[in-house]
Amino acid sequence: MEGFAALFGDFALDALERVERVEQWLLDLGALDGDPSEERLLDVKRELHTLKGNAGMMGLAALQQLAHDMEDRLLGSTDEGALDIGGLLASLDAFRTQTKALLRQDGPAPSGGAPVAADADSGETGHASVRVPFAALDQLIDVLAEMVILRNRLTDTVGAFGRLDEGVANGRREVWDDVEQAHGALCRTLDVVQDHVMALRLTPLKTVFGSLRRIVHDEATRHEKTAQLETAGGDTPLDKALLDLANEALGHLVRNALVHGLESPGAREAAGKPRCGTVWVSAAARGDEVRIEVADDGGGIDRDQLRQAAAARGFTFGPDEDVFPVLFEAGFTTRLHADMSAGRGLGLAAVRDAVRRQGGDIEVSSTVGAGTTFRLRLPMSVSIARALLLRADDELYALPLTSVVESRRLRPGDCHRVNRAGVLRWRNEVISLLDLGTHFGTGTAARDGGYVVVVGAGGKRRGLVADAIHGLQEVVVKGLDPIVGRPTGIAGSTVLGDGRPILILDPRALVDVEPFTTEQG
Amino acid sequence: MQRKVLVVDDSLLLHKMYDLALKAYRGCDVLPLFASDGHTGLSRLHEHTDISLILLDVNMPQMSGLEFLRHVRAEPAFRSIPVVLQSTEDSAGDIERGLEAGAQGYLTKPFTPAQLHDLLDGMLV
Numbered sequence: 009m010e011g012f013a014a015l016f017g018d019f020a021l022d023a024l025e026r027v028e029r030v031e032q033w034l035l036d037l038g039a040l041d042g043d044p045s046e047e048r049l050l051d052v053k054r055e056l057h058t059l060k061g062n063a064g065m066m067g068l069a070a071l072q073q074l075a076h077d078m079e080d081r082l083l084g085s086t087d088e089g090a091l092d093i094g095g096l097l098a099s100l101d102a103f104r105t106q107t108k109a110l111l112r113q114d115g116p117a118p119s120g121g122a123p124v125a126a127d128a129d130s131g132e133t134g135h136a137s138v139r140v141p142f143a144a145l146d147q148l149i150d151v152l153a154e155m156v157i158l159r160n161r162l163t164d165t166v167g168a169f170g171r172l173d174e175g176v177a178n179g180r181r182e183v184w185d186d187v188e189q190a191h192g193a194l195c196r197t198l199d200v201v202q203d204h205v206m207a208l209r210l211t212p213l214k215t216v217f218g219s220l221r222r223i224v225h226d227e228a229t230r231h232e233k234t235a236q237l238e239t240a241g242g243d244t245p246l247d248k249a250l251l252d253l254a255n256e257a258l259g260h261l262v263r264n265a266l267v268h269g270l271e272s273p274g275a276r277e278a279a280g281k282p283r284c285g286t287v288w289v290s291a292a293a294r295g296d297e298v299r300i301e302v303a304d305d306g307g308g309i310d311r312d313q314l315r316q317a318a319a320a321r322g323f324t325f326g327p328d329e330d331v332f333p334v335l336f337e338a339g340f341t342t343r344l345h346a347d348m349s350a351g352r353g354l355g356l357a358a359v360r361d362a363v364r365r366q367g368g369d370i371e372v373s374s375t376v377g378a379g380t381t382f383r384l385r386l387p388m389s390v391s392i393a394r395a396l397l398l399r400a401d402d403e404l405y406a407l408p409l410t411s412v413v414e415s416r417r418l419r420p421g422d423c424h425r426v427n428r429a430g431v432l433r434w435r436n437e438v439i440s441l442l443d444l445g446t447h448f449g450t451g452t453a454a455r456d457g458g459y460v461v462v463v464g465a466g467g468k469r470r471g472l473v474a475d476a477i478h479g480l481q482e483v484v485v486k487g488l489d490p491i492v493g494r495p496t497g498i499a500g501s502t503v504l505g506d507g508r509p510i511l512i513l514d515p516r517a518l519v520d521v522e523p524f525t526t527e528q529g
Numbered sequence: 530m531q532r533k534v535l536v537v538d539d540s541l542l543l544h545k546m547y548d549l550a551l552k553a554y555r556g557c558d559v560l561p562l563f564a565s566d567g568h569t570g571l572s573r574l575h576e577h578t579d580i581s582l583i584l585l586d587v588n589m590p591q592m593s594g595l596e597f598l599r600h601v602r603a604e605p606a607f608r609s610i611p612v613v614l615q616s617t618e619d620s621a622g623d624i625e626r627g628l629e630a631g632a633q634g635y636l637t638k639p640f641t642p643a644q645l646h647d648l649l650d651g652m653l654v
Binding site: 011012014015018019022051054057058060061062064065066067072 | 540541542543545546549550588590617638639640641642
């Protein structure tokens with residue numbers, strides 16, 4: 009037997025969790041108001057000791073040495089009373105990086121063999137649990153997605169057959185009733201399975217909050233500011249697939265708040281504020297959505313100055329138009345944040361793009377002297393969405409239902425032309441129309457009949473014009489083949505019950521499409 | 530004959546390591562039982578009255594290994610079960626105190642499956 013090499017994946021996961029814990033405790037110990045309690049120090053010491061021992065068990069001498077050095081540094085510093093938090097954090101980073109590098113070399117190791125007999129009454133909560141690799145969950149979801157597609161196909165067939173009186177008459181009525189009943193039961197069961205499986209992927213957001221504290225600590229040190237992070241709603245669940253995005257986006261926003269938002273302690277004092285700035289990150293679930301706010305009590309953004317800066321760079325706004333969204337414009341952000349150290353995270357424009365690609369959105373508001381607030385909305389889970397099926401020029405499109413405000417028939421008199429763009433009078437508003445056929449190039453002239461579906465996104469509305477509405481369906485969201493590129497207004501693809509692949513529309517991009525460039529009619 | 534070995538360790542990783550190593554033992558058929566803390570360990574001892582050996586981690590939060598050992602030694606029914614302490618090599622003080630408190634052997638981390646097997650040879654066979 010060659011030692012415990014087979015357990016490397018387990019070792020790495022265990023080690024990364026311990027590293028995370030130690031990091032949080034060190035940040036506690038280093039926090040301004042943190043009381044460097046003996047108890048916390050002992051906790052850190054115990055974890056480092058375990059890390060060292062476990063690395064040794066795995067025969068990973070370099071990691072063992074790293075943990076040993078950290079332990080030494082901790083013991084040394086407690087004697088002298090000064091805790092070298094920065095040095096310990098740097099060593100923890102090295103430990104984490106090396107572990108992850110080994111994990112990558114080892115391939116998808118953590119799947120391991122059979123899980124060890126679960127210790128039913130272990131742990132503080134008393135709940136039995138097993139650790140399942142996300143890859144296994146993804147496989148389960150793929151199979152479930154296939155089942156949803158098959159269910160839709162069955163629903164189509166049952167519906168079509170039911171409409172044929174002849175079909176029912178030729179078959180036997182009671183046999184058909186059985187088919188319909190079984191179909192109904194299957195649909196309900198599948199819904200339950202779907203809910204449960206999707207819930208398995210939900211992970212509490214607090215797993216992301218930990219790294220934010222680290223960012224606050226590091227950036228405050230780097231920019232000679234004092235800052236604290238307040239978090240709320242750490243138990244808010246989010247799909248694992250979105251957790252990385254949330255991590256990147258929140259990381260960027262918090263870094264942004266530290267670098268650009270909070271003033272220096274001196275400037276804060278002069279403004280009559282506490283020397284220590286605060287960044288709040290709070291999350292809450294609202295229906296199928298997770299809303300996350302990142303707010304700071306810094307200097308805020310001056311609306312007029314921003315308007316001037318935007319104008320200087322060629323972005324123009326009407327007098328009543330909100331100027332803050334310009335912060336998310338690609339050409340604008342890069343120049344505004346030219347002082348940011350290169351290669352750190354995403355730009356605000358990239359954050360918004362990434363968030364919108366996953367069906368979320370981001371907004372910003374600010375008050376001079378009081379601070380800036382970013383509001384992030386993300387769907388709680390991904391993969392399966394309810395969508396309205398639209399047909400335009402024999403092409404079917406799936407429109408995510410969450411964006412639909414209203415749908416109705418388009419009569420020839422409803423549609424007006426303003427500067428070659430179609431507009432619709434709707435609830436005392438004039439909204440601009442987008443013809444799906446001309447936008448996606450399947451038709452050359454915008455239609456003035458059919459149906460219009462009013463969609464809302466980011467505070468804007470748009471009327472999407474199509475020939476017909478083919479009802480509601482649950483669709484499995486899949487990515488686009490990279491060969492297709494990323495056409496404007498497409499969020500992904502899905503497969504219908506009959507096996508036909510169709511495109512999923514991206515309402516957030518469609519509301520922004522320039523009417524003049526698309527309607528050449 | 531199957532021998533039951535109770536592992537008391539707060540690390541699930543160590544549980545897996547013991548599981549791997551104990552199942553590979555050829556001296557006799559071993560059934561590993563696991564507990565993540567001292568309290569669970571004590572209830573395991575009450576559930577299974579035929580445990581042949583306890584492998585005990587010294588460094589555990591809440592109830593420490595030595596505390597657990599004292600409980601075990603205080604209970605007449607468990608007094609004769611051999612206990613092997615497991616600790617890191619630089620914790621000589623713990624080991625000494627453990628042996629004084631009635632442990633029969635000790636195993637220092639890092640250990641290999643072969644080292645564990647050698648120890649079982651002396652304790653079980």
